[in-house]
Each structure stands twice: as structure tokens, then as C-alpha cells.
Amino acid sequence: MIVSASYRTDIPAFYGDWFVNRLRAGYARTVNPYGGPHGRVDLTPAAVDGFVFWTRNLGPFAAGLAAVEALGIPYTVQFTATALPRPLERSVIGWETAVAQMRDVARRRGPRAVVWRCDPIVLTGLTPPDWHRHTFARLAAALRGVTDEVTVSFLEPYRKTTRNLDRAAASAGFTWTTAGEDDKRALLGDLAATAADHGMALTLCTQPALDGVAGTAPARCVDAARLSDVAGRPIAARTKGNRPGCLCAESRDIGAYDTCPHGCVYCYAVRGRDAALRRYQGHDPAGEFLAGPGS
Incomplete structure (x- = not known):
């Protein structure tokens, strides 16, 4: 079993103590975000083939990585770094700092252990297409030799994402938009060429309508083959995506929505920062759940 920690929140940045406690206990409990019974995920070395960590900051997670390494469990890191403006x-x-943290993972575990996520691509008056071209090139140059893959996607205008972006735009005085398919494909082609110049493949996260752009491929964010390379042994897992077009390997996620207090206004996993802050402040590092029922 592959364990995802977590595309629902940033466990390494905010919930490292809880993660270490759950490793020691040998299990974590999860709330089904769509209703239904609560889950129990076995975290013993016999049950876990590998971890996939999703984060924007590994700095607070040294003890978590050390605990996983001490158990001999392989891991990969999906590390988001976009350099988007503060609004x-x-x-x-x-x-x-993000680049330095990714470089440290690659130094210790090899370049297959970390994937750079420049995700999402948000088109605003502050960040037009040429801003993304120039900023992507700067980050790609800094990450040359650190990773062999960069994953991107364009902002999906979910209802809560649209609401949060509208509020931020009104407050900070910018506009935002969603590009047409031709414009997206042109930008993707340029980013893919830049990535290749720096030794990386560019993959696209679950946006099959944009498949086929030269130099790009569909992403497998939970990637059993990558984990196998890191582990030095085969790790088998069937493909079982989370939505149409997703090619991720089957995994169990131990995170919870509406718990990441980073405050990124484009985030699909948080309805609003105030609610996420309340849940973060009420979090119990000794609890079975990252965020328990009714929290």
C-alpha cells in the first residue's frame, strides 16, 4: 500500500508531530470527505510500501523524514514552488528556500525522490503568460540536477477557488482569467522546452483536454515506478486515479481538507483561510485523526 500524506493538506509543513505520533502508533484514522464511515490506515512497515509527501515546506518535517527513513520505508516528495506574488x-x-530544501532531498535520497510542482498556473494581471515563462525558467535553472520532472496544471475555477480569487482580486486590485485552449497549449509548449533544457520532463496533472502538446506527458503524481526506483526494488500498485484522467497509483490519503493555513487563494482543498486556521489551532497532535469528526 502507498500512503499519500497528503494532497488534502500540507502535513510536512504543519502536522509533522502528528505524523510521527501516528507512525509510532502504527495507524491513522481518517474522515471520509464524502460521507460514510471513518477509515483506518495501517502505517506499520509491513503494510506501507512507500509514502508520497505533498508539501510547500519540508523545514519543520526533519523528524518525520528521519522516522520514515529509520523504518526503511521509501518516499517521494511532491514539492510545490511557484514564486507567485503574495496576494x-x-x-x-x-x-x-524551497529550492534548497528540494536540493537537500535529492542529495540524501537521489533526484528521483523529489518532483517539482509548479502548480497551478494562475493567469492574473500580476502573472500574465510571459511572467510564467520567465519565472518558470528561473526556477528550472535553479533546480537543474535536483529533479527529473516538473508537474504543472492550469487553475481549475472550482466554486470555492473562484470565490477566494474574487475576494483577493478585489482586495489587492488585480484581475484574473482562465485562458483559452490555444493559449494554454502555447504556454505549455514553451514551458516544456524550458524544462527539457534543464533536464526535466514536463507532466500535466489531470487535464486530459491538453494532452498532446510536444514535450509533455500526463502526470502520475502517486508514482509506483518512481517509488520503486527510490526503493531499489519493485513496488506494485494498480492505477486508480482520483478523477477522470488521473493516472496515479492506488493509495490511501491520511490528510483532511480545510486544514492547511498557508492561505493560497487558488487552493482547491480549503474553503477559506479562517476556517483552516481554526482547524489547525484546534488540532491535537496526539489524536488519531488529523482533524477529527465535527472539528
Whole structure:
């Protein structure tokens, strides 16, 4: 079993103590976000083939990585670094710090252990297409040799994402838009060429309508083949995506929605930062659940 930790929240940045406690206990409990019974995920070494960590800041998670390494469980890191302006992501670490953290993972575990996520691509008056071209090139140059893959996607205008972006735009005085397919394909082609120049493949996360752009491929964010390379042994898992077009391997996620207080206004996993802050402040590091029923 592959364990995802977590595309629903940033466990390494905010919930490292809870994660270490759950490793020691050998299990974590989860709330089904769509209703139904609560889950129990076995976290013993016999049950876990590997971890996929999703984060914007590994700095607070040294003890978590050390605990996983001590158990001999392989892991990969999906590390988001976009360098977007503060009105869009108010409290994430600087991209230079993110690059240094990714470089440290690659130094210790090899370049297959970390994937750079420049995700999502948000088109605003502050970040037009040429801003993305130039910023992507700067980050790709800094990450040359650190990773062999960069994953991107364009902003999906979910209802809560649209609401949060509208509020941020009104407050900070910018506009935002969704590009047409031709414009998206042109930008993707340029980013893919830049990525290739720096030794990376560009993959696209669950946007099959944009498949076929030269130099791109569909992403497998929970990637059994990558975990196998890191582990030095085969890790088998069937493909079982989370939505149409998703090619991720089957996994169990131990996170919870509406618990990440980073405050990125484009985030699909948070209805609003105030609610996420309340849940973060009420979090119990000794609890079975990252965020329990009714929290």
C-alpha cells in the first residue's frame, strides 16, 4: 500500500508531530470527505510500501523524514514552488528556500525522490503568460540536477477557488482569467522546452483536454515506478486515479481538507483561510485523526 500524506493538506509543513505520533502508533484514522464511515490506515512497515509527501515546506518535517527513513520505508516528495506574488499565496516560504530544501532531498535520497510542482498556473494581471515563462525558467535553472520532472496544471475555477480569487482580486486590485485552449497549449509548449533544457520532463496533472502538446506527458503524481526506483526494488500498485484522467497509483490519503493555513487563494482543498486556521489551532497532535469528526 502507498500512503499519500497528503494532497488534502500540507502535513510536512504543519502536522509533522502528528505524523510521527501516528507512525509510532502504527495507524491513522481518517474522515471520509464524502460521507460514510471513518477509515483506518495501517502505517506499520509491513503494510506501507512507500509514502508520497505533498508539501510547500519540508523545514519543520526533519523528524518525520528521519522516522520514515529509520523504518526503511521509501518516499517521494511532491514539492510545490511557484514564486507567485503574495496576494495569491500569502505565507509560503520563498522559492529560494524551497529550492534548497528540494536540493537537500535529492542529495540524501537521489533526484528521483523529489518532483517539482509548479502548480497551478494562475493567469492574473500580476502573472500574465510571459511572467510564467520567465519565472518558470528561473526556477528550472535553479533546480537543474535536483529533479527529473516538473508537474504543472492550469487553475481549475472550482466554486470555492473562484470565490477566494474574487475576494483577493478585489482586495489587492488585480484581475484574473482562465485562458483559452490555444493559449494554454502555447504556454505549455514553451514551458516544456524550458524544462527539457534543464533536464526535466514536463507532466500535466489531470487535464486530459491538453494532452498532446510536444514535450509533455500526463502526470502520475502517486508514482509506483518512481517509488520503486527510490526503493531499489519493485513496488506494485494498480492505477486508480482520483478523477477522470488521473493516472496515479492506488493509495490511501491520511490528510483532511480545510486544514492547511498557508492561505493560497487558488487552493482547491480549503474553503477559506479562517476556517483552516481554526482547524489547525484546534488540532491535537496526539489524536488519531488529523482533524477529527465535527472539528
